[in-house]
Amino acid sequence: MKNTVPSARRRRGALMVLAAAVMLALTGCDGGDLVSYDLPAKSGRYTFEAKTDDVSTVWQYTSAEPAKDDAPQLSPCMGEVVGGDTAACRPEPLIFLRYDFGLALDNTVKAGESHDITVVGYYQERLTALPKVTSLKAETTFDGGRTWRPATTRATGKNTFTTTVRNPRRDQAAHGVGLRISATDSQGNTVRQTLPSAYTLR
Incomplete structure (x- = not known):
């Protein structure tokens, strides 16, 4: 993780992140590894990066100083559960992405259409004040990520967007269709997620 504020410690158990959320969202699983770490005393802007298989995700978000009541009673801090650490903690406002690719039974999409x-876009359940995802941009690649082109995207519901991809012929996307999503929320937090091969063509 990269940060842009002084490194003075302020609390433990600061973040509970679904570190495997990228692939879990794609496969529909509900579980994941929980990660906690210390953050500096001041509110600051952070960059958090994760890679699961070939899917890479980069978050940029602002962490506010936590209050003692930031952790919901029914979802206590990890330190309280496993280590007896009662330092203030809070979940961070990372934007996670869930996809419905509309795949056929063989996990493919028709070429040329x-x-x-x-x-x-969604957030950790522990987050008490949920931002709103205000914009989402999509790009596609047909050559394994060497070149990217914009795809038409429109808002279709709360934190929900529909991206329209014009699929090429199957021989023009030998490695499948890749997708890169960039989203921003009402608090200025962002996420950029790259799926080199989101689906294959038939």
Whole structure:
């Protein structure tokens, strides 16, 4: 993790992140590894990066100083559960992405036609004040990530967007269709997620 504020410690158990959330969202799983770490005393802007298999995600977010009551009673801090640490902690406002690729039973999409993908932004359940995802941009690649082109995207519901991809012929996307999503919320937090091969063509 990169940070842009002084490194003075302020609390433990500061963040509970679904570190495997990228692939969990793609596969529909509900569990994941929980990660906690210390953050500096001041509110600051952070960059958090994760890579699961070939899927990479970069978050940029602002961490506010936590109050003692930031952790919901029914979802206590990790330190309280496993280590007896009662230092203030809070979940961080990272934007996670969930996809509905609209795949056929063989996990493919028809080549040479326009295809809609639904992308939903969501947050950790422990977060008490939920921001709103205000914008989402999509890009596609047909050559394994060497070149990217914009895809039409429109808002279709709360934190929900539909991206329309014009699929090429199958021989023009030998490695499948890749997707890169960039989203921003009402608090200025961002996420950029790259899926080098989101789906294959038939």
